[in-house]
Amino acid sequence: MSRMPAAQRREAMIAASQKVILARGLVAATTRDVTEELGVGVGLLSHYFSWTDLRSIAFARIAEADLDSAIRQRSDVDASQVLRDVIANAFAESADPVWRLWIEATELAAADPSMSRVVAACTDQWWQALAGLFERGCVEGAWSCDDPRGASWRIIALLHGLAGLTLAGDPRLTRAEATRHLTIATEREIEGPAGSAPLSRTSQR
Amino acid sequence: MSRMPAAQRREAMIAASQKVILARGLVAATTRDVTEELGVGVGLLSHYFSWTDLRSIAFARIAEADLDSAIRQRSDVDASQVLRDVIANAFAESADPVWRLWIEATELAAADPSMSRVVAACTDQWWQALAGLFERGCVEGAWSCDDPRGASWRIIALLHGLAGLTLAGDPRLTRAEATRHLTIATEREIEGPAGSAPLSRTSQR
DNA sequence: CGCTCAATTGAGCGACCGCTCAATATTTGT
DNA sequence: ACAAATATTGAGCGGTCGCTCAATTGAGCG
Numbered sequence A, B: 001m002s003r004m005p006a007a008q009r010r011e012a013m014i015a016a017s018q019k020v021i022l023a024r025g026l027v028a029a030t031t032r033d034v035t036e037e038l039g040v041g042v043g044l045l046s047h048y049f050s051w052t053d054l055r056s057i058a059f060a061r062i063a064e065a066d067l068d069s070a071i072r073q074r075s076d077v078d079a080s081q082v083l084r085d086v087i088a089n090a091f092a093e094s095a096d097p098v099w100r101l102w103i104e105a106t107e108l109a110a111a112d113p114s115m116s117r118v119v120a121a122c123t124d125q126w127w128q129a130l131a132g133l134f135e136r137g138c139v140e141g142a143w144s145c146d147d148p149r150g151a152s153w154r155i156i157a158l159l160h161g162l163a164g165l166t167l168a169g170d171p172r173l174t175r176a177e178a179t180r181h182l183t184i185a186t187e188r189e190i191e192g193p194a195g196s197a198p199l200s201r202t203s204q205r
Numbered sequence C: 001c002g003c004t005c006a007a008t009t010g011a012g013c014g015a016c017c018g019c020t021c022a023a024t025a026t027t028t029g030t
Numbered sequence D: 001a002c003a004a005a006t007a008t009t010g011a012g013c014g015g016t017c018g019c020t021c022a023a024t025t026g027a028g029c030g
Helices: A006-024 A031-038 A042-048 A051-070 A079-090 A093-108 A113-139 A148-167 A175-189 B006-024 B031-038 B042-048 B051-070 B079-090 B093-108 B113-139 B148-167 B175-189
Strands: none
Touching (some): A006 A031, A031 A042, A051 A113, A079 A113, A079 A148, A079 A175, A093 A113, A093 B093, A113 A148, A148 B093, A148 B175, A175 B148, B006 B031, B006 B042, B031 B042, B051 B093, B079 B175, B093 B148
């Protein structure tokens, strides 16, 4: 395959890893999957990364891109609209692959220090972004919220928990019901201006 | 090792698997760990089980035993006391190994139909037990609860989510704070007789 | 053109895993 | 005592995986 300077090759490897990992999962993906995707020899990957490192770097990129498109890049949109979209898209089928990665990453973090750091860092970024969103909604007058930081932890934990339960495929908890539970819990964290439910309208991103 | 009739040997294998899996985790535990624990030849395990099946059976036993000691065997105790203890013990260090298994089981369920069934069944049992506890609290006059079944899903999801976050080791979310978040969310699901917080007292099981 | 060095190759290593199966050991039935 | 049924053994098979390293390729340069 074509020769590349080291920095560019490293970026190409991270990008290929993201693609492979999204398709096959953090555990099932192998170094050979990545080298095949790139069309390079198997030895090249180990020349630039250990698989443990590359895997966690790729997960970090995926998680951060997801957070960007869900919240961070939408500072120009109403906070109430962003929050409604986050809830509406949380358990859509298109979100399944990323949730699967979060579950696998949480499990790998127990034995993989590199993944442990990444999971902690990405969780923190979600926590900050969601807490910021709650605060922004207060400033914009969309709702009031006593404890945005605490609310952010509770909603993130509920998100992860509901995602795990729906992915496990219990037929008693459909995607629609998961969305309903998330809506109920979120409405308890924030309060509309005149006691009205601030999330009543629905929308899609 | 000593000879056993088939039924007894199967039970001994399940018990040994529970021990090994609690110590090493669902993914790290191997067939050789179990046969060593039993002091038998490696071939004997495959004579009675596939590892996939034995692993999911052992997890089911562990999860059900945990549910028994937390809720099911305590029908003689006040519902409010049982709920307080569930919350107090949820994120104690002693609960870590079982939470780790839940996380691993959720991940294995994606590729392992046997584990998928077990996870769905055990989740249902927790859901029913917790919903039953909320209903019992109403009957006993400890609190009122509009939607015990919905509340049960939300609390279970929050439990799993918070457990994953604390196990991932984010220093921003301590065990004590996880317990606090769980308490807050639970108090929003139930309402004390005179508007009082029905979980104000603390206790240990 | 020839030199240098970074980039690249891939057969193979070593380790781990679940599982097989012919052989062996022990109990049970008559 | 003998046979039949049952329980148990463990070397070895076939497979997967991340990673190594001597050898090769090719771009840049005087």
